[in-house]
Amino acid sequence: MNQGAAFQMFDGHLNLDPTERQRAERLHVEMTAFLVGEGLIVGGFLQGSFARKTMRAPLHDVDKVVLLPVSKEAAIRAQLRGPDVVMDSLELAIDRRYRGTTFERKKHVLQCTLPGYDFPLDIAPAFEGPDDGMGNVFIANREAMDPADAWERSNTRALMRVVSARNALTLGRFIHWVRMGKEMAAHQIGAEFPGMQTESLCFAANTKPADDATACQRLLEDGARLLADEYPDPTGEQVISRRLAPDLKARALEAFRQSADQAREARALAAAGDDDNACVIWHSIFGDAFPAPAGQTVQDAFAKSYVGAASITSAGLVSPTQAARQPSRGSRAWAP
Amino acid sequence: MISITEALRHPERAASRLVDEKLVFGLRDVKVVGADPQAAVFELVLDPWAPMAAEGYPREVLVVLINRSGDAYAMPRGDVGRHWKHRFPDVVLRECTPPCLGQLCLYYPDDPREFRWEGSDGLEAFVTMAHRHLMAEEYWRRSGERCWPAPDAPHGRSSKP
Numbered sequence: 341m342n343q344g345a346a347f348q349m350f351d352g353h354l355n356l357d358p359t360e361r362q363r364a365e366r367l368h369v370e371m372t373a374f375l376v377g378e379g380l381i382v383g384g385f386l387q388g389s390f391a392r393k394t395m396r397a398p399l400h401d402v403d404k405v406v407l408l409p410v411s412k413e414a415a416i417r418a419q420l421r422g423p424d425v426v427m428d429s430l431e432l433a434i435d436r437r438y439r440g441t442t443f444e445r446k447k448h449v450l451q452c453t454l455p456g457y458d459f460p461l462d463i464a465p466a467f468e469g470p471d472d473g474m475g476n477v478f479i480a481n482r483e484a485m486d487p488a489d490a491w492e493r494s495n496t497r498a499l500m501r502v503v504s505a506r507n508a509l510t511l512g513r514f515i516h517w518v519r520m521g522k523e524m525a526a527h528q529i530g531a532e533f534p535g536m537q538t539e540s541l542c543f544a545a546n547t548k549p550a551d552d553a554t555a556c557q558r559l560l561e562d563g564a565r566l567l568a569d570e571y572p573d574p575t576g577e578q579v580i581s582r583r584l585a586p587d588l589k590a591r592a593l594e595a596f597r598q599s600a601d602q603a604r605e606a607r608a609l610a611a612a613g614d615d616d617n618a619c620v621i622w623h624s625i626f627g628d629a630f631p632a633p634a635g636q637t638v639q640d641a642f643a644k645s646y647v648g649a650a651s652i653t654s655a656g657l658v659s660p661t662q663a664a665r666q667p668s669r670g671s672r673a674w675a676p
Numbered sequence: 677m678i679s680i681t682e683a684l685r686h687p688e689r690a691a692s693r694l695v696d697e698k699l700v701f702g703l704r705d706v707k708v709v710g711a712d713p714q715a716a717v718f719e720l721v722l723d724p725w726a727p728m729a730a731e732g733y734p735r736e737v738l739v740v741l742i743n744r745s746g747d748a749y750a751m752p753r754g755d756v757g758r759h760w761k762h763r764f765p766d767v768v769l770r771e772c773t774p775p776c777l778g779q780l781c782l783y784y785p786d787d788p789r790e791f792r793w794e795g796s797d798g799l800e801a802f803v804t805m806a807h808r809h810l811m812a813e814e815y816w817r818r819s820g821e822r823c824w825p826a827p828d829a830p831h832g833r834s835s836k837p
Contacts (some may be wrong), residue, residue: 427799511817646826656701656726671783673762
């Protein structure tokens, strides 16, 4: 199995189902038009990993910002319950148009699960920020203790801009590397490691075009280095590493360190011509989404090991090259 | 690489490095069971390589003795009733050189350099060779004591192991 081809298959497994993506985008357009027609909003846009295309399959939610009319801003902002007042009206309208929708309110969003859709639509009500070219919005904060804090500044548009620019600089590969990094994090650390942390690490690590294996190695190596310290989000506005609980950060650091070691070994194996063993190691880094070649037999392991200079990989397989972590010398057993 | 000199001078540190730096696949534990300026003795617990583990090969305990002359010996422990194809006697029946410690006969001494271990190869290379040999002995047993998994040297061609 060729390492490059295996990464292509891996990438394919992480892509969202294009039909489902189109369906989600149609829903967004349709609902925006409906809510504008109702006079509740003046527009809307997608945000989050779905919008940035850094979400890996399966599609688990779609984030959307709805922009509220400026004419209502002063009245709504005057109330501590302003975000809930807005959500009340959105909920009523959506329920009328999409019967059977279930709703759940979170800190920033009205989560809507529409009949016939496998994913929730998270709607964040927001007011446009000042016309200063930054594109900031002020999104609802239901947990505010004071009306002045009920609408929080968000640079979600700036985040989309910088990620899109980085994607262009890497010839369209950056968003794929983020998905791969998220798959590694889910496999090695767990679902509790936020995707935005992985995206931030990948942003710091990958600034130029590369093949997938090189980019993943950079993400893991730089990720390990950064997790030992502090790092910003892609916009540079926040030190996003401070959002991680110390124990989760420590676990992530260990996972990135170990995976970086393995990635170095995998790339060395592939460079030496042993793509099969490289793929076995990538598989152990990323889990089942990365294709694994057929297992090595006992006979093959002995044959490759005894015949001459070889090496043992971190997965416990024999490489006929000397590129794996543990060198192995050939020999002929004997007895006096 | 852990040199034999380092392993003799600092056996505890060498044991830690073997584990911490993951220098030997399958190494679960290593203890220094004896050391003086002339020699060091390590006891290692080793799980089989992945293909062998998939077929149920056993965990092995191996004692490794190294000395200042640059010699190294690997003695399997546990399950004393097992048969061995390439191993010195495990009791001292007579005075011999090298001593009959029940060590594995890992390589043919007159083979070319690339098929022999020497002290300059380091401790982990010796452990790797001995670990493979333990699994090869198990392969041989499972074949009904008929088949060694790789070319081996005929017995008794030299007075030296």
